Every structure is written in structure tokens, then in C-alpha cells.
Amino acid sequence: MTEITQSTPTSPSPLDEAAVRYVHDMAALIPTAATAWGIPGYDDKLQDFSPRFHEQVAARTRSMLDDVDTLEGDDITKAVMRDRLGIELELHERGENLRALNNIASPVQEIRDTLLQMPEAGRAERVAQVPQALAGYRESLELAASQGNVAARRQITKLQEQLAPLAHGDTLNGLGHEADVTKAKEAFAQLGEWLRTTLAPQAPEKDAVGRERYELFSHEFVGAKVDLDEAYEWGLSRLEEIIDQQQHCARELYGADVSVDEALKRLNGDERYTLHGVDALKNWMQTIADKAVEDLAGVHFTIPEQMRTIECCIDPAGTGGIFYTPPAEDFSRPGRMWWSVPPGETTFHTWQELTTVYHEGVPGHHLQCGVAACERDNLNLWRRIACWNSGHGEGWALYAEALMAELGYLDDPGFRMGLYDAQRLRAARVVLDIGVHLEKKNPEGGAWDFDYTRQFLRGHVAMSDANLDFELHRYLGWPGQAPSYALGQRLWQQLRADADTAGMSAPQFHEKALKQGSIPMDILRTAVLG
Incomplete structure (x- = not known):
């Protein structure tokens, strides 16, 4: 390193x-x-x-x-x-x-x-x-x-x-x-x-909030001024790229004649990628999270000693959401990742969940929040713990998922399909969120009404009906937040490419960028590249 x-x-x-x-x-x-x-x-x-x-x-x-x-x-x-x-x-x-x-x-x-x-x-x-x-x-x-x-x-x-x-x-x-x-x-x-x-x-x-309100929400969440019409078209193009990657992966998994949908069904029925019971899910994600810390620390990232512990928890709210809570300011409480399992859901598929552990844990939110929290000599308290920008934070977590594939942790085609599935969801959210709230024409030329919106989301994600229902209403009621993941990842990847051109290694780039805390992406570019 x-x-x-x-x-x-x-x-x-x-x-x-x-x-x-x-x-x-x-x-x-x-x-x-x-x-x-x-x-x-x-x-x-x-x-x-x-x-x-x-x-x-x-x-x-x-x-x-x-x-x-x-x-x-x-x-x-x-x-x-x-x-x-x-x-x-x-x-x-x-x-x-x-x-x-x-x-x-x-x-x-x-x-x-x-x-x-x-x-x-x-x-x-x-x-x-x-x-x-x-x-x-x-x-x-x-x-x-x-x-x-x-x-x-x-x-x-x-x-x-x-x-x-x-x-x-x-x-x-x-x-x-x-x-x-x-x-x-x-x-x-x-x-x-x-x-x-x-x-x-x-x-x-009407669910749509209109362009004026949406532009403010987008700036709030992405941390950059976004050309929303260009982002909508980029989301559609990105979906095509990901679907092509999924098709190649489906053939690698199950043969030349197997479609993406059929491959996803087979993965859900494959015991190699199946966990039974909430306790099994919790134990599995703790094992994965701990191993990521052990493998990456000192090799690809500097992971502060205080941040080498992460707790994996089941959220009793049962909403279907997955999230991370950072450590206490004095590290008396560790960082925690939470799975909010809907009532009655007892079967879980590791091919889908593996990238999420990396997203919430290391090198995702846990590393991101931990590096900033340890910068006491260089960042004031507000920048360390109170300033959070979704485009930076969630964009980094998506970047971290893709980075783990780059580092060889998703070479198994089932797990790689999970990455593509997660990336496809985030690209679909860009299209859906902007399409609904700006009342654009949908890809088939009609309106983004509720039935079409649900059909569009179902066509692009492999998740339970309970989780899909939660996610869909999240996008309708929290405009601008969901697209900040993929749009933030795009900005992170562009910034890394420019840092590479400037002669910065990947570890140097990661450390310098994360030490800034969670700041708007436009400002991060200045902080990293000058």
C-alpha cells in the first residue's frame, strides 16, 4: 500500500x-x-x-x-x-x-x-x-x-x-x-x-412535486447542481449497460439460453446463496463485515483502530429498510449496520445481500464515517459528525460496492449478479424519481402514473413485494434522495479518474477524499484536486 x-x-x-x-x-x-x-x-x-x-x-x-x-x-x-x-x-x-x-x-x-x-x-x-x-x-x-x-x-x-x-x-x-x-x-x-x-x-x-421543488431537493441530496434532463437520459442509458452485463452473467451462471429473469429465479432457489432465519442473516453479515475489515485494513485502506469493530443488527421497526448508524463521537458506541426485516420474512439470498454488507460496512459507510470521525486534528466537530451529504455518502457506498468487484471479492458470478442487480436498482431510481416528479414521458411514451411506476420498478429489481412497496413509496415521498446514490457514484468515479490522471494512486485518492468528511461533491473536487 x-x-x-x-x-x-x-x-x-x-x-x-x-x-x-x-x-x-x-x-x-x-x-x-x-x-x-x-x-x-x-x-x-x-x-x-x-x-x-x-x-x-x-x-x-x-x-x-x-x-x-x-x-x-x-x-x-x-x-x-x-x-x-x-x-x-x-x-x-x-x-x-x-x-x-x-x-x-x-x-x-x-x-x-x-x-x-x-x-x-x-x-x-x-x-x-x-x-x-x-x-x-x-x-x-x-x-x-x-x-x-x-x-x-x-x-x-x-x-x-x-x-x-x-x-x-x-x-x-x-x-x-x-x-x-x-x-x-x-x-x-x-x-x-x-x-x-x-x-x-x-x-x-398527485405524487409529483414539480421541477422547482425538485431542483432544490436534488441539490440538497446530490451536493452538486444536476442537469436533471441529462441525468434522466443517462439513467436510461446506464440501465441498458447494466442489463447487458446481467445477460452475460446469466449465461455464465446457467448457460447460453438462460434469460436474466430466469437466472434470478434460479439464484433465489439455489441453496448455495440462501439463508434461513433472521439469526442466520445476522451471523452471516457479521462474518462478512469482519472479514472485509481484516482483509482491507493496511492493504487497500488505512482503517483506524477505533473503527475495526462494527456491529450487525436487526432493526425491530421491520420496515424493510437497510441503513448504517455511525459511532458515538467518543467511540463509546460502535458503528452499526441495521437490517429492518419485514414481518414474516425468513428467507434471505446472499447473492443479493453481499454488496449491501460492503455498502453499509467496509469499505462503505463504516469506513467513510470512521475516517472522518478520527480527523479530530483537521476537521471541526460539525464536519466530522453533523455534516452529511447523500451524494457524497451514498455515492461513496455505491462506489465501494463496485470497488470490491474491482478488488476480486465478487468474482463468483452469483455475487457479481447481485452487484449488477443493486446497480440496476440505483439506475432505475434515477429514471423513476426524475420521471415521476418532473412528470416526464415514461420510456414507453406515456405518463409516470402509479401503476406504470410500480411495473417499471418491478421490471428492474429482484426484491420481495414488501421491500418493493416500501422502496416505491420512499421515492414518491422523498424526492431527489434516491437518485443521489447513482449520481453520487458517477461523480466519485469521475473524480477518481481525474485524480488518476493527476498521478494520484487509488489508496492516496481514497484517503485524501475521505479525510474531508461528507461534503458536497462539487466542493470535494476542489479539496482533492485543488
Whole structure:
């Protein structure tokens, strides 16, 4: 492995010191963020998601943005803060925070997930504050509705479905004092009833958010200004390339006359690639994750000692999502990858899941977050733990999947088909997401209505109906986020090619880029290449 020269530690600038104060102020205002960041002292608190809460967060962000203009600091940090905090304020001023409601990333999921994933200490106190938090959330939704801003009816329906087990099931049992759990369940039930009787009748049927809103979301998630029409056409072209790769792989697996669909069916029935039971899934992914750390550390990547432990967990929410949570700021809590297995799903296919372990673990999110977290001498606290850009983060994780193929870890044609399947999903999301929300013509010349959208997604992915349903509604309700994976990967690959032309080895490029933290891709290019 090529030796990497470490950057010289510098004293914190006035801007760095202000950024540290900003993180701690945000932790006090947003206790769930403090828990996610691993900042102690707030696990027994829960924000109320009210209009007043959103204004308090925005006011502190405005103050921080003023500091960016007046305090001495490095140019990269200034550029990153202007971009990220500026977008946060623009979203606030447009009322996007007030109207937030979807099946994956809105206050109900934030409350549920923090209760299920947080340490036990403080959880009972946080459960007791759920009624107040949901009342504040409802107040924000009411204000947004009075301004004509209501989520699409389909998202409200999905949120009602997610509220049902919180209100009437066992999800919250044992998380707090019995009386507080009962009140929390009642609050979830009341919110569900209010959604059904009051908000849903005001909701539009249309899922599309339109070009103006979508352009802002795209910039938020990708971390670069994207030509959306070019990206749509690129997504279609990329799908053709991947399908051709799958066809070659299908023939390699099962013979010249076997189609891609037939090969996928055979893979799902192949015991070599099958796991039975959630425990078997958890044990398998832990083994794969640990081996990746062992194999890659000191050979292809510098992996800090604190980051050589990763925990593989099953998320009790059961939504069908897969995600990573970074370590605590002081590394007292390790990084964790979570599989949220839908109820009743007991069969898992390693040919599909292997690239996901690399995506969430090493060299994906776990390495990415760990390298930044260890840069205490060079990155301020905000850049280490609080600044997250999806195009950078998810783009890197997809880049990491492809990199493992490059390094020979997916030579088995079944696992290579899994990579192609994952890449095909991400390319399809570019087309679907942009097509739906910009109301473009679909590839067959018609409209991106719900039936066509579902048919299009089913035609490009090999996943269970439960997972597909979750993913489809995620794209409809969280515009711009899903395309940031493939578009971010594209930007990472372009940047690596340019770094190679500049004489930088792959290990040098990876280390220099990851040490910047999760920053917008346009700014990362400047940081890496100058």
C-alpha cells in the first residue's frame, strides 16, 4: 500500500470553534440528533417538532451562517457551510420542514427509530415526551395545510399504516413506564385518526412535486447542481449497460439460453446463496463485515483502530429498510449496520445481500464515517459528525460496492449478479424519481402514473413485494434522495479518474477524499484536486 502523508494538525480557527458551539447548540435543540451523533446529555429529551421548534433551529442556523462570513476559517469549511446551511434555510423558508410527511424520513419515523435504537438510559423519559412531540408535529402539519402545503395522499396512507403498530401493537412495550407507554400509544392513535379524518381529505392525489421543488431537493441530496434532463437520459442509458452485463452473467451462471429473469429465479432457489432465519442473516453479515475489515485494513485502506469493530443488527421497526448508524463521537458506541426485516420474512439470498454488507460496512459507510470521525486534528466537530451529504455518502457506498468487484471479492458470478442487480436498482431510481416528479414521458411514451411506476420498478429489481412497496413509496415521498446514490457514484468515479490522471494512486485518492468528511461533491473536487 502506498504510504499516505498525514496532514499537519492545526490549531482550531475561530470558525472551527464557532462550529463546535453550533453542534452543541443543535444537540440541545434536536435531542434525537444528539443521540445519533453520540453527544451525551440529551437522551432523556425529545424535541416537539412544532413551528416554534423549526424557527429556533433556523434562527441558530442563520446565526452560524453569519459567523461563516465574519470569522476566520479555512476556505473548504466556509464553502461547505454556506452550501449546506444555506440549503437548510431555504428549505425552512419554503415551509418544507413544516409539511414533512412520508414513509421513511419524517418526524414519526424519527421518534420511532430513536426509541428503538437508542441506549436504555434516558429512553423512558423520552417515551414520556412522545405525546408533546406528536402534538407539535400536528401543529406544524396544520400550519402547512393552512398554507396549501399537504403531502400526497399516498404518503398519508403509508404513515397511517406505520402508526398502527405504534398505537396498537407491541413496538413500544417495555420502552418506558407503563403509564407513559400507554399515553404514547394513545398519542400515535390520535395522530393516525387526525390524519385520516382531517389531513387526508386535504391531500393531493398527485405524487409529483414539480421541477422547482425538485431542483432544490436534488441539490440538497446530490451536493452538486444536476442537469436533471441529462441525468434522466443517462439513467436510461446506464440501465441498458447494466442489463447487458446481467445477460452475460446469466449465461455464465446457467448457460447460453438462460434469460436474466430466469437466472434470478434460479439464484433465489439455489441453496448455495440462501439463508434461513433472521439469526442466520445476522451471523452471516457479521462474518462478512469482519472479514472485509481484516482483509482491507493496511492493504487497500488505512482503517483506524477505533473503527475495526462494527456491529450487525436487526432493526425491530421491520420496515424493510437497510441503513448504517455511525459511532458515538467518543467511540463509546460502535458503528452499526441495521437490517429492518419485514414481518414474516425468513428467507434471505446472499447473492443479493453481499454488496449491501460492503455498502453499509467496509469499505462503505463504516469506513467513510470512521475516517472522518478520527480527523479530530483537521476537521471541526460539525464536519466530522453533523455534516452529511447523500451524494457524497451514498455515492461513496455505491462506489465501494463496485470497488470490491474491482478488488476480486465478487468474482463468483452469483455475487457479481447481485452487484449488477443493486446497480440496476440505483439506475432505475434515477429514471423513476426524475420521471415521476418532473412528470416526464415514461420510456414507453406515456405518463409516470402509479401503476406504470410500480411495473417499471418491478421490471428492474429482484426484491420481495414488501421491500418493493416500501422502496416505491420512499421515492414518491422523498424526492431527489434516491437518485443521489447513482449520481453520487458517477461523480466519485469521475473524480477518481481525474485524480488518476493527476498521478494520484487509488489508496492516496481514497484517503485524501475521505479525510474531508461528507461534503458536497462539487466542493470535494476542489479539496482533492485543488
